Amino acid sequence: MPSDDLDYLITEQEGRSMNTVTPNPNSDQQKTLQPESGNEITEADQNPKPRIQKVSKMLRDNKNMEKHYEPRAVSIGLLHYGIDKFSLAEGHKLKLAELFITENGVDEFGLHRKIKTKIVRLKQCYAKEDAKRVNISDEDLAWKFLIDGFVLLHYIGYASLGKLNDLKKIGMDMEAFSLDLFLLENQLPYEVLDDIMTSAAKGGADMRNLIDKFIDQTVRDIRGSPLTPPLPTSTSTSPQQQQPQPAHLLQLLRDRLVGHHEMDEKTKTGKRVGRVTELKSAGIQLKSSKEGSLRDNVTFAPHWITGTLTLPCLVFNDWTTPKLLNLIAFEMCPDFQNDSQVITSYIFFLHSLIDQSDDVKELRKAHVLVINNNNNSVAGMDEEVVRLFKEIGSSDLDSIPEAYLEVKELIHKHCEKKWKTWMTLFAFAAAAIALLAMSFSSRLGAPGSL
Structure with a gap:
């Protein structure tokens, strides 16, 4: 001054x-x-x-x-x-x-x-x-x-x-x-x-x-x-x-x-979970959680051939985006007090789910993302969010500790199980069709069958 x-x-x-x-x-x-x-x-x-x-x-x-x-x-x-x-x-x-x-x-x-x-x-x-x-x-x-x-x-x-x-x-x-x-x-x-x-x-x-x-x-x-x-x-x-x-x-x-509970997942050997539309095709539904901290509300509940991925709700607009980005900048400071970059990890987790505007649309429909910006159409807002997350993702990902490893592992197990289940069902259906074909063929070849 x-x-x-x-x-x-x-x-x-x-x-x-x-x-x-x-x-x-x-x-x-x-x-x-x-x-x-x-x-x-x-x-x-x-x-x-x-x-x-x-x-x-x-x-x-x-x-x-x-x-x-x-x-x-x-x-x-x-x-x-x-x-x-x-x-x-x-x-x-x-x-x-x-x-x-x-x-x-x-x-x-x-x-x-x-x-x-x-x-x-x-x-x-x-x-x-x-x-x-x-x-x-x-x-x-x-x-x-x-x-x-x-x-x-x-x-x-x-x-x-x-x-x-x-x-x-x-x-x-x-x-x-x-x-x-x-x-x-x-x-x-x-x-x-x-x-x-x-x-x-x-x-x-x-x-x-x-x-x-x-x-x-x-x-x-x-x-x-x-x-x-x-x-x-x-x-x-x-x-x-x-x-x-x-x-x-x-x-x-x-x-x-x-919250005052920090994540203890700090390894860098996580698996990619795929974009939202890929998860949807694997039978995974999205659910929003507006209560509790960002730390506690990333969960996955597997069912038989479906699953539910619960994610904390975030609002994106001209007022919240700078806050979220500065919280990331704070967590990435060299003297940040702990390794639990919770907000950074969650934003990058969302980044891994978003590649196209239809991914954002699905997150909006599930109320995981709430986008308020009166200056753009809904489609324009979706594209803007895609651009924002791609900009975030252009940063050095190697410096971000992996998080939500248990959730990612559960999603992978679910996808593998579903793939095996569908393969089993396909094999069973193929065997049944083959059996029916053989039965039908044998009937055609039997004397007096015509």
């Missing part, structure tokens, strides 16, 4: 604070805070959070996909800081920050001092070269983190309450903002949000609930319905449900979609 804008905000807030508050020389606000101990992230950290970093070159090299990783309206965090096209949005952010401070009784100066004591650790939440590129003082950087945090929490609160129209007077493109919120390169360390919520004089607990509600709404947009029952979240204040703090909002969304 330009220093002039920061000076404007600080001066305005200082003037208002001096007119309304008499400083107490013994108050915490007047104390000089020293940097916290353990400020740096070290190799010895047991569960270091993944850094906020750029989308991998493997994904960015695909020019048709690059637009899904770039902010449209607003820069959050460090990676797109200082880019000219976001300069207008910086002014809008200040207005949103002002509203948040006023409505929530936030001591922005006390928060600023707190954030400044941990600025080294917060910078280490980004790749070293990205943190170095932001050539501003720690003082200004602490303000930038805070303002971004105020903006995110204010937007989330209003979105959760269905009041986004009230923010149109700010002038920011709220639709574009909503798309920018879950971009990997546009994340803010969650620790900043947590500090703000903890220190807010009004409604800190309510803010956590609103984040939960907002994430639930986003999950519903992606899955077509909310998860039932709701999963424990890292923002919950209940000790029984307390989870490790996420690195950022994108990770919080992933945790909710995936």
Whole structure:
């Protein structure tokens, strides 16, 4: 954020604070805070959070996909800081920050001092070269983190309450903002949000609930319905449900979609299951599951000569596609915390099922894919989804651990069994026909048969 804008905000807030508050020389606000101990992230950290970093070159090299990783309206965090096209949005952010401070009784100066004591650790939440590129003082950087945090929490609160129209007077493109919120390169360390919520004089607990509600709404947009029952979240204040703090909002969304149980299938020796129309010809029916996490709802139930493949429902449109692609980008980061690339694995599993528009049509008919795009015909939407999955599939598949091996094995066994069953039936029918032919022939050749 330009220093002039920061000076404007600080001066305005200082003037208002001096007119309304008499400083107490013994108050915490007047104390000089020293940097916290353990400020740096070290190799010895047991569960270091993944850094906020750029989308991998493997994904960015695909020019048709690059637009899904770039902010449209607003820069959050460090990676797109200082880019000219976001300069207008910086002014809008200040207005949103002002509203948040006023409505929530936030001591922005006390928060600023707190954030400044941990600025080294917060910078280490980004790749070293990205943190170095932001050539501003720690003082200004602490303000930038805070303002971004105020903006995110204010937007989330209003979105959760269905009041986004009230923010149109700010002038920011709220639709574009909503798309920018879950971009990997546009994340803010969650620790900043947590500090703000903890220190807010009004409604800190309510803010956590609103984040939960907002994430639930986003999950519903992606899955077509909310998860039932709701999963424990890292923002919950209940000790029984307390989870490790996420690195950022994108990770919080992933945790909710995936659940807290990771896949243990990480071998790369899977079998291809075939496209949807091939499975259909093998007697396999598709069934949609809108409940539960993406982790738990890929199943196959074999019957005698038929079978049912159950797949989690996903919604594809202009709002959900960037979220899904950035979740994949997050899982493909080098420092991703585990090998369970659940969302990536499921998207690539779908990719293996889709080759032509008739495959998408069958997935739509089964409500496995819900496609909402008012700009195209149904046929056009099917073709668009095919193109999207082919673009996804053009990435380096060797880097994606195989998953759903048990499901794939069951499908192969079913297809082999059905093939053997049909061969047996064919052989039985052929033998019966041959027997009838022999019987008929013998009757023709018997004396007096004519």
